[in-house]
Each structure stands twice: as C-alpha cells, then as structure tokens.
Amino acid sequence: MKNTFLGKRIMGAVYAFRGAFVLLKTEASLQVQAVIAILMTVLGFYMEISTTDWIFQTIAIGLVMSLEGANTAIEEIADFIHPDFHHKIGLIKDLAAGAVFIASITAIIIGVLIYIPYFTS
Numbered sequence: 001m002k003n004t005f006l007g008k009r010i011m012g013a014v015y016a017f018r019g020a021f022v023l024l025k026t027e028a029s030l031q032v033q034a035v036i037a038i039l040m041t042v043l044g045f046y047m048e049i050s051t052t053d054w055i056f057q058t059i060a061i062g063l064v065m066s067l068e069g070a071n072t073a074i075e076e077i078a079d080f081i082h083p084d085f086h087h088k089i090g091l092i093k094d095l096a097a098g099a100v101f102i103a104s105i106t107a108i109i110i111g112v113l114i115y116i117p118y119f120t121s
C-alpha cells in the first residue's frame with residue numbers, strides 16, 4: 001500500500017499534517033496567529049459577514065500562517081547549514097521574516113476593509 005500512488009499521497013498528507021502539528025506546538029508566533037485566527041472567525045460569525053468576506057478573511061489567515069511556517073523552515077535550514085553568526089544568515093532570516101511582515105500588513109488591511117462597513121452601518 002505504501003508504495004502505491006494513493007499510498008504515497010496519503011503518507012505525504014500524514015507528513016504534512018505532522019509538520020503543521022509541530023509548527024502549532026512549538027512556534028510561539030504561529031500560536032499567536034492561531035489565536036488571532038480563532039478570534040477573527042468568532043467575530044466573522046458574530047458580525048454575520050458575507051461569503052465573499054469569509055473567503056477574503058480565510059485567504060488572509062491562511063496566507064500569514066502558511067508563510068510563517070515557511071519562515072520557520074527557512075530559519076531551521078539556516079541554523080542547520082550555518083549555526084554560527086554570519087551576516088548572510090542574518091539577511092536570509094530577515095528576508096523570510098520580511099515576507100511574513102508583508103503578508104501580515106496585507107491581512108490587517110483586508111481585515112479593516114472587511115469590518116469597517118459592518119461597524120459603521
């Protein structure tokens with residue numbers, strides 16, 4: 001079963017699920033983002049936002065959390081290949097963190113654009 005096409009896809013999903021679980025269990029910034037995601041979901045139900053708004057909110061949450069996961073993987077690779085201080089490693093980590101920062105600003109703007117009409121009507 002493990003060497004069949006379907007078996008390999010299932011095992012890939014299991015490994016990916018394990019990675020997501022490790023991220024949630026160990027990464028403080030991802031835990032904070034998960035709490036914010038839950039709060040925004042509760043707010044979405046409370047304000048009864050539209051399906052389109054749910055789509056944008058879900059994409060914004062997924063974008064930030066998945067980029068945070070990629071950022072963590074990049075940090076792990078950087079520490080593995082060069083555990084000592086090096087300006088290139090610093091730059092690589094800053095660039096990866098910068099990507100999460102851009103996604104976070106985007107998510108905040110999306111959130112403001114979604115909820116302003118609900119709070120002002």
Ligand SMILES: Nc1ncnc2c1ncn2[C@@H]1O[C@H](COP(=O)(O)OP(=O)(O)OP(=O)(O)O)[C@@H](O)[C@H]1O
Binds near residue numbers: 072
């Ligand atoms: N080996 C290194 N060489 C040079 N600069 C580094 C190195 N490690 C970290 N830095 C600098 O410190 C910053 C923080 O790095 P760190 O690995 O502690 O990530 P972090 O932002 O604290 O993320 P996390 O809390 O998820 O580990 C980097 O963005 C980089 O500027």
